[in-house]
Amino acid sequence: MTKAARRAVEPRLLSREQAATYCGVSAPTFVSECPVTPIKIRTRVLYDRRTLDRWLDSLSADEAKSLSREKWLALLDGDHAA
Numbered sequence: 001m002t003k004a005a006r007r008a009v010e011p012r013l014l015s016r017e018q019a020a021t022y023c024g025v026s027a028p029t030f031v032s033e034c035p036v037t038p039i040k041i042r043t044r045v046l047y048d049r050r051t052l053d054r055w056l057d058s059l060s061a062d063e064a065k066s067l068s069r070e071k072w073l074a075l076l077d078g079d080h081a082a
Contacts, residue, residue, distance in 0.1 A: 010049075011049075012048060012049050012050070013039065013041075013046035013047065013048060013049070014046060014047045014048075014049060014052075015044075015045075015046060015047075016030065016031070016038070016045060016047065018047075019034070019036075019047035019052060022049065022052060023052060023056065034047075034052075034055065035055065036048075036051050036052055036055050
């Protein structure tokens with residue numbers, strides 16, 4: 001396998017620092033906020049990209065529910081003011 005081919009492979013398991021970067025946060029924020037349990041392989045602590053995706057997707061779903069609730073309450077407030 002050529003060096004270029006090896007670089008093209010994206011690992012499924014990420015180190016803590018890679019996982020933080022993948023999620024778009026600093027390593028300390030990742031450690032304090034991410035509920036994903038890492039996988040331990042010998043001495044390495046690794047995060048599964050798919051599990052991180054599910055966690056991030058759940059955050060987006062919670063945000064969408066919250067926005068819908070805010071819109072609903074704004075509608076009620078508008079009706080009340082009329």
